[in-house]
Amino acid sequence: MYKIVAKRKLNDLVELMEIHAPYVARKCEPGQFIILRVDEEGERIPLTIADYDRKKETVTIIYQVVGYSTKKLSLKNEGDSVEDFVGPLGQEAPLHKVKRVLGIGGGVGIAPLYPQLKKMKELGVQVDTILGGRSDEFIILEDEMENISDNVYYATNDGSKGIKGFVTDKLNELIENGEKYDLVIAIGPLIMMKAVCEITKKHDIKTNVSLNPIMIDGTGMCGGCRVTVGGETKFACVDGPDFDGHQVDFDEAMRRQGMYKEEEKDHVCRLGLED
Amino acid sequence: MPNMSKEKVKMKEQDPLLRIKNFDEVTCGYTLEEAMEEAGRCLQCKTRPCVGGCPVSVPIPEFIKEVSEGNIEEAYNIIATENRLPAICGRVCPQESQCEGKCVRGRKGEPVAIGRLERFVADYYMENIKKDVEKPESNNKKVAVVGGGPASLTCAADLAKKGYEVTMYEALHQLGGVLMYGIPEFRLPKGLVQTELKSVTDLGVKVEKNVIVGKSITIDELFEEEGFQAVFVGSGAGLPRFMNIEGENLNGVYSANEFLTRVNLMKAYDFPNSPTPVRIGEKVAVIGGGNVAMDAARTAKRLGAKEVKIVYRRSKEELPARVEEVHHAEEEQIIFDLLKNPVEIIGEDGHVTGMKCIKMELGEPDESGRRRPQPIEGSEEIMDVDIVVVAIGQTPNPLLRDTTDGLDVNKRGCIVVNEDTMETTLENVYAGGDAVTGAATVILAMGAGKKAAKAIDEKLSK
Secondary structure, X not given: OEEEEEEEEXXXXXXXXXXXXXXXXXXXXXXXXXEEEOXXXXXXXXXXXXXXXXXXXXEEEEEEOOOHHHHHHHOOOOOOEEOEEEEEEOOOOOOOOOOEEEEEEEHHHHHXXXXXXXXXXXXXXXXXXXXXXXXXXXXOOHHHHHHHOOEEEEEEOOOOOOXXXXXXXXXXXXHHOOOOOOEEEEEOOHHHXXXXXXXXXXXXXXXXXXOOOOOXXXXXXXXXXXXXXXXXXXXXXXXXXXXXXXHEOHHHHHHHHOOOOOOOOOOOOOOOOOO | OOOOOOOOOOOOEOOHHXXXXXXXXXXXXXXXXXXXXXXXXXXXXXXXXXXXXXXXXXXXXXXXXXHHOOOHHHHHHHHHOOOOOHHHHHHHOOHHHOHHHHOHHHHOOOOOOHHHHHHHHHHHHHHHXXXXXXXXXXXXXXXXXXXXXXXXXXXXXXXHHOXXXXXXXXXXXXXXXXXXXXXXXXXXXXXXXXXXXXXXXXXXXXXXXXXXXXXXXXXXXXXXXXXXXXEEEOOOOOEXXXXXXXXXXXXXXXXXXXXXXXXXXXXXXXXXXXXXXXXXXXXXXXXXXXXHHHHHXXXXXXXXXXXXXXXXXXXXXXXXXXXXXXXXXXXXXXXXEEOEXXXXXXXXOOEEEEEEEEEEEXXXXXXXXXXXXEEOOOOOEEEEOOXXXXXXXXXXXXXXXXXXXXXXXXOOOOEOOOOOOOEOOOOOEEEOOHHHHOOOOHHHHHHHHHHHHHXXXXXXXX
16 A cells, blocks of 8 residues: 555646655656556556655656546545555656757646656756646646746647647747757647647657556556557557657557547546547 | 276366356366265376376375365365465366376376366365464575566465565566466456465565566665565566557557456456456457467457457467367357468558458478468458457566666577576576466466475575
């Protein structure tokens, strides 16, 4: 059992939990993820690590309450425990010192983006950030992002914060204004990452994305999470979840993400799926 | 006077047409009377060839003698000296090529039903007799066991009995390895597996679930930080192989591992009562001819698929699955579409709608001694399917070797060991089971775990 040492609501749908998980906290690096089961009857769901504290032996997860398991998780409070919490899984994000990075986060994807940008900042990289969401309240971790970024730009569908439009509109605008980036890290719904990659490819800016396909074990034993990257089949759970976005077959990934759409109508977690 | 019947006492089975509608065990096991009658067929021969055929050397004539006299507790204790998982072995061992294959009664008629008797003893013991296991006194020596499958469980049990403080590290949320996620409920009930596993952990084996050695902790750290004096690696061969053909990433294509893990470990057959879903179409093709393929096909049938085909590139004689499994599958109306090899999976809107297969013919024997299948040019045709399960084998997970310096593996990714001691190229690191051999059987894994436990004990006792 893994104790929930803190819980906080970030908005109506998104919550943060700090969980006591010594094995994961000791070893995890930005880009890696965990798999948890809420209780003995639960399914295994993957969540990217949003932060960690090696001293307190805690790992922070941020999740959107969208389906069966996240609803059950949401019913837990500080002091309660979750049944299983395993990790760190996947490869750490390939972060190297460059001059200037642009982080692009959509919705709950802002959570896994944060530790990557934080690490870049620590490496001495100049960080700009575009945060997007349906409306103001869907944008999370604003303070944390403001702290590590030189510039934070916002884009919301309804214009309630920043520009009215998509993160890609802001991206286009920055590029047109002559801003130069050596690397873009984009994390959010697949459709958003795909749109970002289409733009950055045109301008030849290397772009990393973090994929969140359907997973079961998360250790490479089933291949449920397979994705095509550069024409080759990769298992996102062991080879990823971060990949060169210009190599990813997004259409296939979106199709596979929707595999259980019928079954999960009002049932299973749909993290990463567009509404 | 022994029972000289040429045939084994029959074991009751669920009717094929009823059992394809449920996940209950297919075979029903012996009653006490049936077991005693079958035990009477054993000649108690002095040469005991059956014991030589058992990879963990269970004293077979001795336990059978007790069964013939109705002393089931004694019979159990005799088995348990060498094997703590008899209810499992009695069900899933390929006895025909092991103990029963060597039985002298098998020369004229059927061999003694050693597997069924072992299973009976274990089931009867658990139901009627089961006593608490006494925890042995500690010798203050620490051994870590990586993985919670049959090899590790056997190694852990043998060491714990000798007083070692054993900690078992398991990546999943449940112990048992392939016993839990791979072999289906209808062949090996999971409740029974859990009870039997408890007889191992009751010996004082400490269990750390949700720990992936190689990720959560490294082998080096097990020695340096956790103070273990030896490590046994029984991490299995869980990495699925795919065919690398067009269309393999379409929705509706599963590895057998994913398909079986969803159904067995996560109980997807009970969806939506269980939260993990599984997709099951009208027409399912399972590619491969081993036990895993049979398990996947029979599982698909039980999930309600109308037509389930085994697609295998050789002929029936070469099927690697146990004869009994093939027989059960045939009874359950699984169609064997043999001498066929998939070359492409076809889809519409991203979902499987068909599979293009080429017909094969058998040529000269290859290095494995089996006749090599060769495609017949121009014989491609499209098979109508909506779910494809790929069951063409597994290899060891690269995770451990990638994070452990000095741990040598062969070109198939299997850990290299000294075959006498099971010691790897790293001192005091031992390995056994599928991690060493590639996908094999439960009982061979247990045999390897046993051998390693003996070698570890000898080394640490010096």
